Amino acid sequence: MLVVILMGSKGDLDHAKKIAHTLEKFEVPYVMRVASAHKIPLKVLEIIKEYEEKDVVYITIAGRSNALSGFTDANTTKPVIACPPYSERFGGVDIFSTLRMPSGVAPLTILEPEEAALAAVKILAMKYENLKEKIKKYHEEKRKEIEKADEEVRSNG
Numbered sequence: 604m605l606v607v608i609l610m611g612s613k614g615d616l617d618h619a620k621k622i623a624h625t626l627e628k629f630e631v632p633y634v635m636r637v638a639s640a641h642k643i644p645l646k647v648l649e650i651i652k653e654y655e656e657k658d659v660v661y662i663t664i665a666g667r668s669n670a671l672s673g674f675t676d677a678n679t680t681k682p683v684i685a686c687p688p689y690s691e692r693f694g695g696v697d698i699f700s701t702l703r704m705p706s707g708v709a710p711l712t713i714l715e716p717e718e719a720a721l722a723a724v725k726i727l728a729m730k731y732e733n734l735k736e737k738i739k740k741y742h743e744e745k746r747k748e749i750e751k752a753d754e755e756v757r758s759n760g
């Protein structure tokens with residue numbers, strides 16, 4: 604199994620690292636790659652070919668005009684999760700290039716890096732049973748965080 608974190612520019616690396624951090628918590632192997640669908644599309648195709656025989660989930664990161672997620676999805680049988688970097692410029696309109704896709708093109712969109720990684724782990728857990736226990740543990744930790752917050756807020760009230 605492998606998660607391919609594919610980013611459009613090295614400038615997306617900080618966002619990619621947040622995804623990688625969560626994958627590390629689940630001990631899911633990942634690789635980070637850079638290729639722009641606008642500027643070097645043949646390289647994107649080469650990268651896809653490299654992983655086609657593996658159990659791969661792609662997480663694509665492209666800012667501004669996101670062609671990468673749709674382009675990747677249209678050229679692989681593997682699931683693609685689009686996780687574009689945050690941008691408030693121009694009223695946040697960049698996001699629409701991730702949300703609107705042509706017919707027959709279906710990358711999923713998850714905006715937060717931690718949750719994009721979690722979704723990839725869940726997809727892989729369909730085949731890799733050991734990940735199920737890790738997901739349950741993760742959920743339990745989240746519940747405990749809320750219980751702790753409730754205790755703290757209540758005692759301070």
Ligand SMILES: Nc1cncn1[C@@H]1O[C@H](COP(=O)(O)O)[C@@H](O)[C@H]1O
Pocket residue numbers: 610611612613614615639640641642664665666667668669670671688
């Ligand atoms: N959409 C796109 C196509 N090629 C690069 N990008 C994205 O545009 C932003 C700026 O890229 P660059 O560093 O190449 O100017 C980055 O978020 C990158 O993913």
